[in-house]
Amino acid sequence: MSTFLRSFLTVVWFGLAAVLIAGLLLWVSSLLRPSKPGREKLLTYESGVDPVGEGWSQSQVRYYIFALLFVIFDVEAVFIFPWATQLERYGMFGLVEMGIFVFVLLLGLVYAWRKGVLRWV
Amino acid sequence: MFALLAVEIPYWGQSLLRVLGGLVAVLLPAGTIVYLFLFKMMSFMQSRLGPMEAGPYGSLQLVAEVGKWLQKEDIQPESADKPIFKMAPIVVLMSTFLLVVVVPFGPDAWFTDFETGVFYALAVSSISVLGILMAGWSSANKYSLLGGLRAAGQLIAYELPMVLAVMGVVIQAGTMNLQQIVFAQNASSMFGFDGVGNPYVLTQFVGFVVFMIAIQAELTQAPFDMPIAESELVSGYMTEYSGFRFLIFFIGEFATAGVFAMIASTLFLGGWGIPFAWFGWTSMDDVSNWMNIAGPIIVITKMLVLTFLIMWVRFTYPRFREDQLQRFAWKVLIPVSLANIMATAVLKVAF
Numbered sequence: 001m002s003t004f005l006r007s008f009l010t011v012v013w014f015g016l017a018a019v020l021i022a023g024l025l026l027w028v029s030s031l032l033r034p035s036k037p038g039r040e041k042l043l044t045y046e047s048g049v050d051p052v053g054e055g056w057s058q059s060q061v062r063y064y065i066f067a068l069l070f071v072i073f074d075v076e077a078v079f080i081f082p083w084a085t086q087l088e089r090y091g092m093f094g095l096v097e098m099g100i101f102v103f104v105l106l107l108g109l110v111y112a113w114r115k116g117v118l119r120w121v
Numbered sequence: 122m123f124a125l126l127a128v129e130i131p132y133w134g135q136s137l138l139r140v141l142g143g144l145v146a147v148l149l150p151a152g153t154i155v156y157l158f159l160f161k162m163m164s165f166m167q168s169r170l171g172p173m174e175a176g177p178y179g180s181l182q183l184v185a186e187v188g189k190w191l192q193k194e195d196i197q198p199e200s201a202d203k204p205i206f207k208m209a210p211i212v213v214l215m216s217t218f219l220l221v222v223v224v225p226f227g228p229d230a231w232f233t234d235f236e237t238g239v240f241y242a243l244a245v246s247s248i249s250v251l252g253i254l255m256a257g258w259s260s261a262n263k264y265s266l267l268g269g270l271r272a273a274g275q276l277i278a279y280e281l282p283m284v285l286a287v288m289g290v291v292i293q294a295g296t297m298n299l300q301q302i303v304f305a306q307n308a309s310s311m312f313g314f315d316g317v318g319n320p321y322v323l324t325q326f327v328g329f330v331v332f333m334i335a336i337q338a339e340l341t342q343a344p345f346d347m348p349i350a351e352s353e354l355v356s357g358y359m360t361e362y363s364g365f366r367f368l369i370f371f372i373g374e375f376a377t378a379g380v381f382a383m384i385a386s387t388l389f390l391g392g393w394g395i396p397f398a399w400f401g402w403t404s405m406d407d408v409s410n411w412m413n414i415a416g417p418i419i420v421i422t423k424m425l426v427l428t429f430l431i432m433w434v435r436f437t438y439p440r441f442r443e444d445q446l447q448r449f450a451w452k453v454l455i456p457v458s459l460a461n462i463m464a465t466a467v468l469k470v471a472f
Binding site: 034 | 143195211219267278284291361459
């Protein structure tokens with residue numbers, strides 16, 4: 001196996017280690033802790049009063065437009081990173097190119113700003 | 122790490138050693154941060170002593186706490202979505218473990234040496250939001266749901282400034298490999314003066330400030346702690362968690378603080394290195410083997426300095442409002458970090 005794949009295998013081992021350590025501690029704790037479930041105890045917590053309605057209540061997601069903007073900017077970041085590593089090779093040409101790219105992006109942000117999207121709705 | 126040992130170790134042995142090293146690298150900073158900063162420093166800042174009973178100056182308080190949590194009953198609310206409810210803390214802890222994989226601790230003391238280490242760190246750091254959303258949603262509790270949604274919105278908003286702030290470092294170093302970023306900081310000089318190397322906190326100060334603010338928000342520490350705002354949402358997405366599952370969230374929070382501080386110190390403070398000019402090292406191969414021992418200590422020291430900053434801010438400032446938070450991210454941090462990128466690029470090409 002190549003070293004590249006091996007280092008990703010290490011990532012897998014670390015993920016498994018997290019699951020194992022959490023599982024181990026929860027298992028130890030299950031040997032020690034008491035278990036006396038009761039109706040009152042298993043009720044959903046709502047500041048001491050009986051829960052009203054279902055737990056999965058509807059809630060307004062106020063920032064979904066932010067989430068859309070986030071996708072755009074994050075993809076842009078993916079484009080900028082490879083350019084950033086090779087800037088020395090590109091020199092002036094790369095600088096001007098990326099200047100135009102970032103300027104267009106900034107235009108998008110300014111447009112969203114002026115449209116009042118970056119406001120708490 | 123393994124060049125130090127004279128004997129050849131088979132792959133499974135190396136992996137085991139790495140995982141054990143990873144456990145230490147995650148849990149040791151978490152314990153240190155909780156005792157040193159959360160118990161003691163916070164107490165002193167509030168004119169009280171903090172824990173004093175368990176061990177000298179309460180230094181065994183953590184052991185007592187873990188012993189206490191181990192014996193707590195594990196209550197899972199009846200209406201909760203049980204499998205996801207149980208999985209959520211583990212996902213949060215897993216994201217911490219995946220994050221520590223990229224941090225280099227010495228010339229040979231690393232877990233993985235990715236060419237795109239920065240990319241990997243930024244990608245993996247957003248896994249924890251999945252765990253938080255799972256916890257918030259599966260609890261079937263209104264406080265939890267609101268807390269989970271707030272956390273998601275906050276992490277989305279501050280992911281971007283973080284990514285853009287790191288970009289300046291990548292431009293300056295010309296690589297995304299964390300090991301080479303450390304090398305670039307310690308081997309280079311400023312205006313011909315090589316006494317302190319060139320830690321990017323000096324040349325990328327704007328990026329450093331933006332990055333620290335962004336990780337403060339990513340860690341949901343005050344003033345960015347709306348997801349667990351106890352005066353509004355009881356305990357946010359953790360409301361229904363009790364006993365050891367709650368403790369896993371808690372460990373995850375502070376372990377992530379430690380790992381983020383390690384990544385910040387690698388990117389901005391020179392990581393495991395000391396200025397290479399002191400010893401006349403000019404390439405990665407020149408670096409002495411003893412750096413593999415000294416490196417982790419240096420990283421931990423720098424990490425403690427940065428976590429001190431994080432905790433200091435946490436204990437000092439009052440909470441933001443949710444709309445102020447979003448406005449701050451989009452209207453201040455993102456334009457500032459975009460300007461920082463362009464300024465860095467212009468200077469890089471000019472010199």
